[in-house]
Amino acid sequence: MRAKTSSIRRQLLIMTLIVLTVINGVAIWTADLYANRAAKLSYDRLIHGAALQIAENINLLDHKVMVDLPVSAFETLALAPEDRAYYSVTSEKGILLTGYEDLPNASHAVKKDRSSQENSAEPVYFDSVYRGEDVRFITLTKRLIESDNSEVVHVTIGQTILARKQLADEMGGLVIQFLITFFCITLGLLMFGIWRVLRPLKSLRRAIEQRSSTELTPLNTDVPSEIRPLLETVNFFMSQLNMTLERLKRFTSEAAHQLRTPLAGVNLQAQNALVEQDEFKRQQQLRDIIKSSELLTDTVNHLLEEATLTHRMRSQAFHPVQLDVLTKDVCRSLVVWALESEVEIEYLGQISASCLGDDVALTQMLRNIIENAVKYSPKQSVVQVNLYREQELLCLTVADHGNGISDEDKQHVFERFYRSKHNHTVGTGIGLSIAKEVAEHHGARLMLADNQPHGLLIEVLFEANGETV
Amino acid sequence: MKPLLLSLLLLVSLCPIANAEQSNTLPSEESNPVELNIWGAANFDAIEPLLKAYQAQFPEITIVYVEHSSLELFNRVLSLRPADKKPDVLMSPAMDLQFKLVNDGYAKPYQSEVTDALPNWAKWRDEAFGFTFEPIVMVINQDILGHRAMPESREALLSLIREQSPLVQGKIGLSDIETVGLGYLTWFHDSQQSRTYGRLLEAFGSHHAQLYPNSSAMLQALLRGEIFIAYNVLGSYAFEWSQTYPWIKTVMPTDYTSAVMRTAFIFREAKNLQQAQSFIDFLLSDDGQTVLAQASSLIPLSENAVGPNSLLEIRRKPHGIFRPIVFGLPLLVQTDQAKRALLLEEWRHAMRTAP
Numbered sequence: 001m002r003a004k005t006s007s008i009r010r011q012l013l014i015m016t017l018i019v020l021t022v023i024n025g026v027a028i029w030t031a032d033l034y035a036n037r038a039a040k041l042s043y044d045r046l047i048h049g050a051a052l053q054i055a056e057n058i059n060l061l062d063h064k065v066m067v068d069l070p071v072s073a074f075e076t077l078a079l080a081p082e083d084r085a086y087y088s089v090t091s092e093k094g095i096l097l098t099g100y101e102d103l104p105n106a107s108h109a110v111k112k113d114r115s116s117q118e119n120s121a122e123p124v125y126f127d128s129v130y131r132g133e134d135v136r137f138i139t140l141t142k143r144l145i146e147s148d149n150s151e152v153v154h155v156t157i158g159q160t161i162l163a164r165k166q167l168a169d170e171m172g173g174l175v176i177q178f179l180i181t182f183f184c185i186t187l188g189l190l191m192f193g194i195w196r197v198l199r200p201l202k203s204l205r206r207a208i209e210q211r212s213s214t215e216l217t218p219l220n221t222d223v224p225s226e227i228r229p230l231l232e233t234v235n236f237f238m239s240q241l242n243m244t245l246e247r248l249k250r251f252t253s254e255a256a257h258q259l260r261t262p263l264a265g266v267n268l269q270a271q272n273a274l275v276e277q278d279e280f281k282r283q284q285q286l287r288d289i290i291k292s293s294e295l296l297t298d299t300v301n302h303l304l305e306e307a308t309l310t311h312r313m314r315s316q317a318f319h320p321v322q323l324d325v326l327t328k329d330v331c332r333s334l335v336v337w338a339l340e341s342e343v344e345i346e347y348l349g350q351i352s353a354s355c356l357g358d359d360v361a362l363t364q365m366l367r368n369i370i371e372n373a374v375k376y377s378p379k380q381s382v383v384q385v386n387l388y389r390e391q392e393l394l395c396l397t398v399a400d401h402g403n404g405i406s407d408e409d410k411q412h413v414f415e416r417f418y419r420s421k422h423n424h425t426v427g428t429g430i431g432l433s434i435a436k437e438v439a440e441h442h443g444a445r446l447m448l449a450d451n452q453p454h455g456l457l458i459e460v461l462f463e464a465n466g467e468t469v
Numbered sequence: 470m471k472p473l474l475l476s477l478l479l480l481v482s483l484c485p486i487a488n489a490e491q492s493n494t495l496p497s498e499e500s501n502p503v504e505l506n507i508w509g510a511a512n513f514d515a516i517e518p519l520l521k522a523y524q525a526q527f528p529e530i531t532i533v534y535v536e537h538s539s540l541e542l543f544n545r546v547l548s549l550r551p552a553d554k555k556p557d558v559l560m561s562p563a564m565d566l567q568f569k570l571v572n573d574g575y576a577k578p579y580q581s582e583v584t585d586a587l588p589n590w591a592k593w594r595d596e597a598f599g600f601t602f603e604p605i606v607m608v609i610n611q612d613i614l615g616h617r618a619m620p621e622s623r624e625a626l627l628s629l630i631r632e633q634s635p636l637v638q639g640k641i642g643l644s645d646i647e648t649v650g651l652g653y654l655t656w657f658h659d660s661q662q663s664r665t666y667g668r669l670l671e672a673f674g675s676h677h678a679q680l681y682p683n684s685s686a687m688l689q690a691l692l693r694g695e696i697f698i699a700y701n702v703l704g705s706y707a708f709e710w711s712q713t714y715p716w717i718k719t720v721m722p723t724d725y726t727s728a729v730m731r732t733a734f735i736f737r738e739a740k741n742l743q744q745a746q747s748f749i750d751f752l753l754s755d756d757g758q759t760v761l762a763q764a765s766s767l768i769p770l771s772e773n774a775v776g777p778n779s780l781l782e783i784r785r786k787p788h789g790i791f792r793p794i795v796f797g798l799p800l801l802v803q804t805d806q807a808k809r810a811l812l813l814e815e816w817r818h819a820m821r822t823a824p
Contacts, residue, residue: 066807066811067805067807067808068807068808068811069802069805069807069808070802071661071799071802073802074797074798074799074800074801074802075798075799077798078797078798078799081589081593081797082593082594084572084573084574084594085572085798085801086572087801089807097807098805098806098807098808099805099806131573131574132574133574
């Protein structure tokens with residue numbers, strides 16, 4: 001399907017050609033029919049006229065039929081100058097009065113007609129082959145009346161069909177000439193029209209071609225309304241691409257910065273430890289190094305996680321996820337780690353709920369939020385995780401009893417690598433921003449609130465899809 | 470019906486053939502001659518220079534020229550049997566009979582550069598070709614005029630006959646239209662053209678016109694003093710004679726001058742087709758036409774031909790409106806049996822009304 005590129009221009013041209021050819025074909029066919037008919041009619045009238053002139057010069061005189069052929073009748077026939085002509089005058093019984101005695105079938109054609117039209121002078125036309133040529137014949141019947149007598153005579157005239165053919169060819173030829181001219185002009189105009197109509201597409205293509213690969217500003221080419229949606233789609237796509245690129249750029253520079261600074265710190269600490277004479281101080285310095293490297297590990301893990309998640313979110317389709325089971329699993333996996341910091345994790349959720357989503361991403365989100373809560377909880381405190389339904393929304397909340405976040409910081413915590421200046425705990429500053437991205441990817445809202453009497457309450461509000469129980 | 474008619478025609482044609490048919494041969498001097506059979510109505514004397522000129526170009530050809538009267542020629546063609554010797558080329562001034570033959574399919578079409586150059590009125594369907602243009606004239610022995618002027622028109626001729634009635638009694642010569650094709654053709658043409666036709670017929674009848682089998686015979690009779698006036702004579706012969714015998718005057722009537730065209734066509738069953746075609750080409754070519762203009766008494770059709778007998782020379786002589794007989798379908802009327810019967814009846818009736 002893709003291998004066969006279809007060209008609009010070619011299709012239009014082919015359609016146009018087909019339509020034009022059909023129209024012209026029909027026109028030529030009709031013209032030919034018409035030309036033949038017209039030629040036949042005109043020359044039929046010619047021989048009819050000649051027959052009438054002959055008939056007029058046949059008279060009954062003393063019971064004897066007198067035929068006095070008028071020259072004018074033959075001058076009429078000579079209007080078809082290249083055609084042979086034959087004639088005969090016969091009596092009712094078929095006896096030849098004058099002319100050619102072996103003309104074909106005249107009496108037969110007349111007989112057929114005579115039953116219906118006894119006295120009419122309606123001519124009978126027929127085609128026949130005579131002396132090896134196609135000949136058009138006319139037979140005219142005339143009743144001659146004398147005072148006490150009447151007689152019927154038949155006048156037959158035959159004429160070869162050369163002039164008819166010539167006339168038909170001439171008329172047909174004219175029409176065909178006209179049609180060919182018409183065909184060429186129409187085709188030319190249509191090709192010009194197609195070129196005009198398709199020109200915006202070409203200019204659009206050229207506008208895209210001429211851009212450098214990094215230029216992603218919207219295209220401003222002037223295009224007709226039919227192509228505008230396409231242009232808008234292209235522009236929308238480019239702005240998306242631009243955003244992604246921007247984010248990637250920022251992320252890379254930030255990540256580089258975030259990794260370079262702690263690495264330099266570790267390096268410095270290690271050099272200090274190397275030259276430190278005091279055993280106790282060196283121990284302290286080594287512990288600092290371990291702490292710093294752990295933080296570095298966390299940072300690297302988060303960055304990798306984010307990269308993985310970003311990739312997942314781009315590529316993975318949603319599946320139904322048991323949200324309650326997932327939350328419980330995450331809590332369970334973190335309980336032991338939390339206890340090391342003497343913090344308890346409490347799951348308060350009663351309902352069973354599911355939503356469409358990516359379980360790995362959701363797990364990561366929840367993990368980050370709970371880890372964050374545990375990290376900022378004072379010792380001997382409880383982190384409460386709850387899942388409940390409120391109106392149309394599915395609420396997942398994580399509350400801690402730490403110091404909470406000032407309103408000023410709330411605006412910035414989701415920025416990568418943002419660290420509050422009041423915050424003295426170790427952390428990477430990526431966790432929450434990843435959580436927020438995952439939530440938004442799932443169409444959920446991640447909101448920060450103050451816990452009572454103090455602490456932070458993180459709410460993730462899913463749109464309930466009615467699939468929950 | 471048809472065999473009967475044919476045999477009748479044969480009978481009619483056989484009677485005059487006995488004395489009229491004349492065969493002349495111009496043998497080729499080469500070892501393997503090819504024959505070309507020409508049937509014509511022209512006197513052998515008149516046509517001989519042309520034939521000889523043709524033979525000079527094609528020495529391998531033996532020419533057989535058979536001379537008929539124009540009506541016999543027609544009847545011979547109609548009555549040809551498969552075993553008979555067929556002509557290759559037919560030439561005759563009887564345009565109606567020639568046309569009838571061509572119309573009925575006796576001719577074989579031929580087209581060449583030479584025939585294409587011919588004007589349209591001088592050919593038909595690339596089958597028949599005109600090669601001479603001959604005015605029909607009256608010839609008068611000027612001795613009978615006395616102090617009168619030479620009659621230049623038919624009207625003047627009629628007054629001459631009226632005034633000299635006793636003198637011209639039995640001294641008018643006409644072609645016998647019953648047996649002479651050309652005579653019938655020109656007389657029919659007169660019946661169509663002239664308002665004087667009726668009076669001419671009456672005058673000729675009442676003065677016991679003599680009937681002759683051809684123009685030459687009529688001219689000879691004129692020379693012998695048998696007749697004083699010859700009407701409807703072929704101009705080609707008449708001009709020649711009046712040049713030789715100055716007391717015979719040739720007049721092209723000024724009211725109108727009929728003109729006939731000798732036509733030639735290739736016979737449908739011509740055995741020597743190639744020779745026939747080359748003969749037609751020669752006949753119509755400037756060479757052939759010039760031979761006619763210079764060496765024969767026939768008047769060539771082509772205006773390119775130069776000579777004492779050329780068309781230009783003829784046009785220089787005093788004449789009326791040329792009314793050439795058109796080579797076309799109207800000639801069929803002349804060959805119509807009924808029409809012919811009507812005309813002949815009129816003719817016979819007039820010729821019998823002797824006082």
